[in-house]
Amino acid sequence: MGESENAAVYFVDRHVEEGRADKVAFREADGRKRSLTYGQLAEEASRFAGALYRHGVRREERIAMIVRDQIEFPVVFWGALKAGAIPVPLNTLLSSAVYEDILNDSRASILVVSEQLWEVVEPAVQGNRFLRAILVIGEAPRGTESYAEFIRDAPPQPAVEAHGDELAFWLYSSGSTGTPKGVRHVHASLKATVDTFGRQVLGIREDDTVYSVAKMFFAYGLGNAMSFPMAVGATTILYGGRPTPDAALEIMKTERPTVFCAVPTLYAALVAAQEKAGGKPDHAIRICTSAGEALPREVGERWEKLWGAEIVDGVGSTEMLHIFLSNRPGDCVYGTSGLAVPGYEVRLVDEHDEDVAEGEVGELLVRGPSSADGYWNRRSKSMSTFQGHWTRTGDKYERTPAGRFVYCGRTDDMFKVSGIWVSPFEVEQALVEHPGVLEAAVVPKADDKGLEKPKAFVVLKSGTCAEDVGDLKEFVKQKIGMWKYPRWIEFVDDLPKTATGKIQRFKLRESV
Ligand code: 3SK
Numbered sequence: 001m002g003e004s005e006n007a008a009v010y011f012v013d014r015h016v017e018e019g020r021a022d023k024v025a026f027r028e029a030d031g032r033k034r035s036l037t038y039g040q041l042a043e044e045a046s047r048f049a050g051a052l053y054r055h056g057v058r059r060e061e062r063i064a065m066i067v068r069d070q071i072e073f074p075v076v077f078w079g080a081l082k083a084g085a086i087p088v089p090l091n092t093l094l095s096s097a098v099y100e101d102i103l104n105d106s107r108a109s110i111l112v113v114s115e116q117l118w119e120v121v122e123p124a125v126q127g128n129r130f131l132r133a134i135l136v137i138g139e140a141p142r143g144t145e146s147y148a149e150f151i152r153d154a155p156p157q158p159a160v161e162a163h164g165d166e167l168a169f170w171l172y173s174s175g176s177t178g179t180p181k182g183v184r185h186v187h188a189s190l191k192a193t194v195d196t197f198g199r200q201v202l203g204i205r206e207d208d209t210v211y212s213v214a215k216m217f218f219a220y221g222l223g224n225a226m227s228f229p230m231a232v233g234a235t236t237i238l239y240g241g242r243p244t245p246d247a248a249l250e251i252m253k254t255e256r257p258t259v260f261c262a263v264p265t266l267y268a269a270l271v272a273a274q275e276k277a278g279g280k281p282d283h284a285i286r287i288c289t290s291a292g293e294a295l296p297r298e299v300g301e302r303w304e305k306l307w308g309a310e311i312v313d314g315v316g317s318t319e320m321l322h323i324f325l326s327n328r329p330g331d332c333v334y335g336t337s338g339l340a341v342p343g344y345e346v347r348l349v350d351e352h353d354e355d356v357a358e359g360e361v362g363e364l365l366v367r368g369p370s371s372a373d374g375y376w377n378r379r380s381k382s383m384s385t386f387q388g389h390w391t392r393t394g395d396k397y398e399r400t401p402a403g404r405f406v407y408c409g410r411t412d413d414m415f416k417v418s419g420i421w422v423s424p425f426e427v428e429q430a431l432v433e434h435p436g437v438l439e440a441a442v443v444p445k446a447d448d449k450g451l452e453k454p455k456a457f458v459v460l461k462s463g464t465c466a467e468d469v470g471d472l473k474e475f476v477k478q479k480i481g482m483w484k485y486p487r488w489i490e491f492v493d494d495l496p497k498t499a500t501g502k503i504q505r506f507k508l509r510e511s512v
Pocket residue numbers: 218219220221291292293314315316317318321322323
């Protein structure tokens with residue numbers, strides 16, 4: 001083998017060789033406000049790798065991480081890669097029952113957990129037959145070990161040689177439905193997302209400071225907050241708490257990020273909060289990204305007016321690791337997901353896998369250098385999703401005459417009204433254009449003749465009540481046409497969402 005393609009060499013150790021050892025790689029915006037330089041990260045990750053060896057961990061053993069966005073996250077992730085073990089960052093908002101399933105499914109032998117999350121994790125580890133150590137970052141309760149003790153005096157271990165095609169890490173994806181699946185990624189994929197979206201679309205730079213509201217356990221956050229900034233020697237702001245609009249505004253003001261990455265729900269909430277407060281926000285942002293679901297046009301336009309910075313809206317997936325379809329800085333058309341990211345190809349196909357004609361809706365397929373190696377222990381699902389070089393996304397899109405892609409919903413969210421397809425997203429987009437509406441979700445509901453019609457769940461902006469918004473049905477009719485308007489409207493306090501901000505329409509469908 002030639003030079004090692006272990007991703008930790010490129011993302012971590014290279015910075016020391018290139019003279020960036022003293023540059024701050026990560027800075028916490030909460031808690032003890034600790035920071036970690038590139039040099040400290042290289043050393044600590046090598047010590048974590050050494051501690052894993054000392055504990056008898058072998059290559060490809062899984063290291064489950066239920067870790068908040070804090071400086072230990074990159075140490076454990078890169079340390080595991082250095083050791084040739086497989087870090088498996090997990091969503092920090094899951095229930096005990098789901099953690100139990102995932103820990104059993106992955107057969108992780110080591111679990112690293114933030115002390116704040118132990119209460120939920122504890123019931124999940126009772127009776128687990130695979131875990132050989134549970135490392136708690138912070139105060140270690142009985143039956144666990146302290147993470148700090150685990151790495152104390154461990155002999156630093158350099159990164160093992162690895163091939164770019166070798167498995168590096170897993171992410172668990174639950175998508176908008178179903179039980180989580182382990183998505184297996186290889187070493188080369190991290191750099192592939194940097195060389196495509198990171199450099200050619202986002203244009204990340206060494207002098208950037210990044211703040212990603214999307215946490216690092218999520219593929220979108222992992223790229224935003226870790227691989228993109230670390231590829232160029234930039235600095236990332238970490239925030240372990242809940243990313244409320246107030247917290248995000250405070251971080252923008254005090255930490256001065258230049259790159260801001262969030263999801264549509266938070267952009268909508270930030271715009272509403274700023275409009276209510278009046279004036280302009282205090283910030284240093286030069287560029288923003290949005291993913292997780294399509295950004296409503298209205299939200300993008302209002303954000304840009306207030307912040308004076310564009311939101312580059314794109315689409316990615318855990319299976320493709322990051323964004324493969326995106327708008328471009330200086331050429332953002334809100335309400336569209338833009339064009340294929342350089343390095344990726346996309347197709348829209350019908351139910352026979354034939355390319356659809358221009359203007360028709362089809363399922364989006366993608367091919368590119370960062371696709372996953374497959375799902376863990378889900379052979380049939382792997383075969384139906386990863387078809388040769390192409391990956392099925394399960395998203396429905398339409399291409400405009402200008403070649404831009406417009407989101408129409410998930411394949412399983414679309415429904416027909418009077419024989420014509422309705423995209424819930426189009427109806428939701430029309431609803432959020434109403435000044436009193438914060439968010440909306442639309443699902444089919446059978447009428448008294450058993451025929452499906454749209455039903456909307458609507459969250460109003462704070463300080464607005466149902467009587468204030470007038471006739472929302474008529475508002476939608478005027479915007480998008482007679483048959484698509486919601487026949488029923490239910491006002492709710494919030495919508496069911498995945499931890500990454502995707503609306504769980506299946507839960508609303510079940511409720512009707
Ligand atoms: O949902 C998305 O758009 C996304 C973007 C980047 C990485 C991962 C995901 C799921």
